Amino acid sequence: MKAKNGDQGRTNKRSKQLEKVSGEGLGPVDTTSIPIDMRVGAVVRRKRQQLGLTLSDMSAGCGLSSAMLSRIENGQNAASLEVLERISGALGVRLSFLMSEIDKPQGMAQLLKAGEQPEVIRTGSRYGHNYRLLSYQRGASRLFEPFLIHLDRESDEFPRFQHPGTEFIYMLEGKMQYKFGDNSYLLEPGDAFTFSGEVVHGPEDVLTEAVKFITVIVHD
Numbered sequence: 001m002k003a004k005n006g007d008q009g010r011t012n013k014r015s016k017q018l019e020k021v022s023g024e025g026l027g028p029v030d031t032t033s034i035p036i037d038m039r040v041g042a043v044v045r046r047k048r049q050q051l052g053l054t055l056s057d058m059s060a061g062c063g064l065s066s067a068m069l070s071r072i073e074n075g076q077n078a079a080s081l082e083v084l085e086r087i088s089g090a091l092g093v094r095l096s097f098l099m100s101e102i103d104k105p106q107g108m109a110q111l112l113k114a115g116e117q118p119e120v121i122r123t124g125s126r127y128g129h130n131y132r133l134l135s136y137q138r139g140a141s142r143l144f145e146p147f148l149i150h151l152d153r154e155s156d157e158f159p160r161f162q163h164p165g166t167e168f169i170y171m172l173e174g175k176m177q178y179k180f181g182d183n184s185y186l187l188e189p190g191d192a193f194t195f196s197g198e199v200v201h202g203p204e205d206v207l208t209e210a211v212k213f214i215t216v217i218v219h220d
Contacts, residue, residue, distance in 0.1 A: 036102070038075030040084070043101045045073040047091050061090030110135060117148070124159050124202075128152065134214070145217045151203065152210035160202040165219045167201070169193040174211030177204040187213070 048058055055066040063086060071077040088095045122131045134146040171191045178185045180201045187193055195201060
């Protein structure tokens, strides 16, 4: 049966709220606008998963059906204090602990394993620069962009960049001359270089066979 537009809209809204309250994705989580039933459910689900318990395990421990527990975890059913006390017992925690977790900030965390870091196309790509994205953020508002950049002496010309925000470079391998405004800087392994992105900048010359460095653009 096809969902009506109104039902679909409510489903999409609930999915977004569940994503927020679960702390998924990148970025700080503000739970103040999330309904209390959904916050309670998210805490129950998170604790159950941390303990490696299935819904069936929980059901046997607290005397509630798996279907009912699933609805509570998804914020579709309000749980009374008596029910929450039974759930707390099945989880091996006090009810006071469970309640204290409801408004606990979830923050953000993201791990990109070496094989999961995507290569991306940037302005310097046409000049032989290889960019590997070390972190990604959803949405239009990005706080920072970190890249692992590799370039070699085969590039006979180097682009110039100019953008809002602050840029940070940390040299990993090789040596290069880096142009910033009217000045030129020698960057070697272990060097850290921070500068305003609004001033024209970019590699001036690669002094070894290749160079590898991390650059982070922080958006003001």
